[in-house]
Amino acid sequence: MEEELQQAQAIYDTLIEFAVTYSFQILGALIILFTGWWMAAKIGDIVENLMTGRNIDITLSRFTGGACKIIVLALVIIIALGNIGISVTPLIAAVGAVGLGAGLAIQGMLANYAAGFTIIITRPFVLGDTIQVRGVSGVVDKVMLPYTILIDEDNVHIQIPNKLIVGEILHNSAEQMLIELEVGVAYSSDVDAVIDVLQQAVKAVEGISDEKAPAIGVDNFGDSSINFGVRVWALTTRHFEIKYALNKAIYDALKRAEVEIPFPQREVRML
Structure with a gap:
């Protein structure tokens, strides 16, 4: 019983020491994280609205705004971790290793995302265009990174994986x-x-x-x-x-x- 009390007291003392030593650093990291999250959302919205206001394709505008948000958020997380003394170098290496293994497991999904990125950048078609690919035709309703959604005259939503669009013969007759x-x-x-x-x-x-x-x-x-x-x-x-x-x-x-x-x-x- 006495040994258990001593262990509990040691744990309590360690927690108190940790709180006293790192409380302000943890609080600062949380403030940085929440402030950065808010700033990332604002920057993403500003970039998207700016591109939309200049009549740039809505799909490309949304993608650019989302990419800016993710980049700013990643920088904020690195700064917050550094504020509490955590080195991000091993973390980045671990994430890279996990990403490599996950990439090999989900090659098909990554191929769709890569094809979606190509479609957004090269813009072979935009929202409202009528396209025909692989025997399927319809009006482009949404262009997402993994897939593209068409709507035909019967109001049927047709979801096509982007890897089946890039590299194929594509017919685009506008509206x-x-x-x-x-x-x-x-x-x-x-x-x-x-x-x-x-x-x-x-x-x-x-x-x-x-x-x-x-x-x-x-x-x-x-x-x-x-x-x-x-x-x-x-x-x-x-x-x-x-x-x-x-x-x-x-x-x-x-x-x-x-x-x-x-x-x-x-x-x-x-x-």
Whole structure:
């Protein structure tokens, strides 16, 4: 019992001595830490708002602001640890060793982060652009370090790992998407008259791009029809809506103009 009391007294004396010796240093480190945390958040917000105010891409602005915050916070932590007499050199070495092991274990995730960093710096697309990659298309909603989120016309959120975007063939049509149609008419039809009918039908549909004129002309010659191609640009968010409206407008226009739309026919002779 007496030995236990002596041990408890020794521990108590050690704690008191430590508190008396290092209390002001610990208090100073805490003040430095909390002040630095507040300053890091403010600096990050200032950098982000400054870049946004100069019409720099919002994704790049957020990334730069967050990076500034992390850098300032890391410096503050080093200063706070140094204030209480802790050397950060062994800590940095330990963190580096742990980081190397973790990096080997999560190579796929790191590849996504590296690809996301490349996308943010090179900016092959920005928010609101319509992109198509690996057979998937949609409007860019968010660009994060590990992944990019697209939204299609059905309001489905498509999450694509960034490593599947960098290095792939990327189609970027800004805010619009191409609509391609094929219309077949009889060989007895007047080609110029049919083109005029198609042009009038396309003009009657709302939502067609004013910046890029529709392209209408003879595409190919089928077995039983002259096939006309119709290419127009429209907002990605209304792609199918405008496509269906175009089909109806073209059909109604050809019907009014009494242009024959032939169907495939085969002639079979019995010997």
